[in-house]
Amino acid sequence: MITIVLDNDIGGYCDALNGALRSIGWEEYQLVCFVNLDEVGIESDAVDRQIWRECQAEGLLLLTGNRNQADPNSLEQTLREENTETSLPVLTISDPQRLSEPEYRERCVYRVIEVVMSLGNYLGSARQFIP
Secondary structure (H helix, E strand, C coil): CEEEEECCCCHHHHHHHHHHHHHCCCHHHCCEEEEEHHHHCCCCCCCHHHHHHHHHHHCCEEEECCCCCCCCCCHHHHHHHHCCCCCCCEEEECCHHHHHCHHHHHHHHHHHHHHHHCHHHHCCCCEEEEC
16 A cells, blocks of 8 residues: 655645545555655654655655745755655645545546556656646
8 A cells, every 4th residue: 555645735635535535436445545744753844855755765655736946945846856766756736726626636536546556657757746
């Protein structure tokens, strides 16, 4: 099972994404589970660089709505500086505000599953946009 860690940008959708996983019938395959930062021992006030590094070290996929390059520890800056050909991709929700829509959430879950099932093809790609 691959753990998908939701960062602070979208952490409030954890239950909704797990619910979408159940409603589309993929929960029984135990392919993925969605968790918040605290559930994997990452402090909620950690900087993006630290979150990315911890996810990489633990083999966790990071799911975010974050695209900014606001400071030296921003996620985008981290990807530009530290991503390698073997790094796990960051899954980035294309339109985070739409996660409140059940149909959009389900499309996001399907895309996450697609990436997970072919994860080797996405190593080193920095970001994969969802859906």
